[in-house]
Amino acid sequence: MFEFLKKRRHEAIRALPFPDELRPWVERAVHLYPRLSAEDRRELEQDIQVFLHEKTFEGAGGLVIDDEIRTTIAAQACLLLLHRDTEVYPDLETIVVYPHTYVVDAVHRDGAVVIEGPEARLGESWQRGLVILVWDEVERDVRSHQTGRNVVLHEFAHQLDAEDGNVDGAPSLGSRKSYRAWAQVFSEEYQALGEQLQRGLASDIDAYAATNPAEFFAVVTEAFFERPSVLRARHPALYQELASFYRLDPAEL
Ligand SMILES: [Zn+2]
Incomplete structure (x- = not known):
């Protein structure tokens, strides 16, 4: 049309x-x-x-x-x-x-x-x-909703991720500066989660997020909307990236 x-x-x-x-x-x-x-x-x-x-x-x-x-x-x-x-x-x-x-x-x-x-x-x-x-x-x-899980938010985060043609854990962000900041924070957090799980430690981000960067984005999207205060307290930089992408500060609502 x-x-x-x-x-x-x-x-x-x-x-x-x-x-x-x-x-x-x-x-x-x-x-x-x-x-x-x-x-x-x-x-x-x-x-x-x-x-x-x-x-x-x-x-x-x-x-x-x-x-x-x-x-x-x-x-x-x-x-x-x-x-x-x-x-x-x-x-x-x-x-x-x-x-x-x-x-x-x-x-x-x-x-x-x-x-x-x-x-x-x-x-x-x-x-x-x-x-x-x-x-x-x-x-x-x-x-x-206290579990921090939400399968609909998860699947639709994948949809947003796919809109730029790649399901790679980075949705359309606009500027190159935004991509750089996003890539830095997300790769640090993704790596930290992987290391934590490898050492057999419990993590507050669901272990499924360690599958690949696309799953990481979908899982932290769930946490961002479902347990925003916890995510902000423990992963402030990650929370900030998500807050600027989603243009929402759910921990303050
Ligand atoms: Zn998924």
Whole structure:
């Protein structure tokens, strides 16, 4: 579609009032929601509306997609976009949702997919327009956000990472100066985590982050939104890089 038509359609969608019946799902899904300003809530809801209009949800393994599933996933995904004046996941077309953790044949793979774990998958983020999620994992994260885990934030962080063409742990940052600062902080933290785990020490960043730089970015994104005070206290430089990328300071909300 022509870019200007798409923009005009998005403006029309953003101007619509947010459906009241969906708001309880947004409040439940986004733990920061009650602490957001009225203006931020409106921006989040506008992004959610564009997301719900544009993206296709497909239930797999017998799962029937309903408003709760759609709104929960859209709300968490759009939290990553707040303040960032960006399109709503322009490359993403479809979200496939399974009811439970599923097992797939690992043979049918190509280079464009981020795979979480060898067989039993919690979720996947594909470069070519597809995210796969497991509803019972999403639900678990909604119920207990103290864990610092959130599979939706994780998969959509991969989507942001992929927007520049490479899933390499660095999303589009704009200036070369920003890339340099990001690369320095992220590589130091990534290396420190690897060494800590190698010495058999416990780490406050989930060990899965040590898999590769892309997983590191996705896992620390979860921590940034779900346990911001802890991340800021223990990894202030990392927290600052994420705060300037996400244009949000969740520890201060
Ligand atoms: Zn991942």
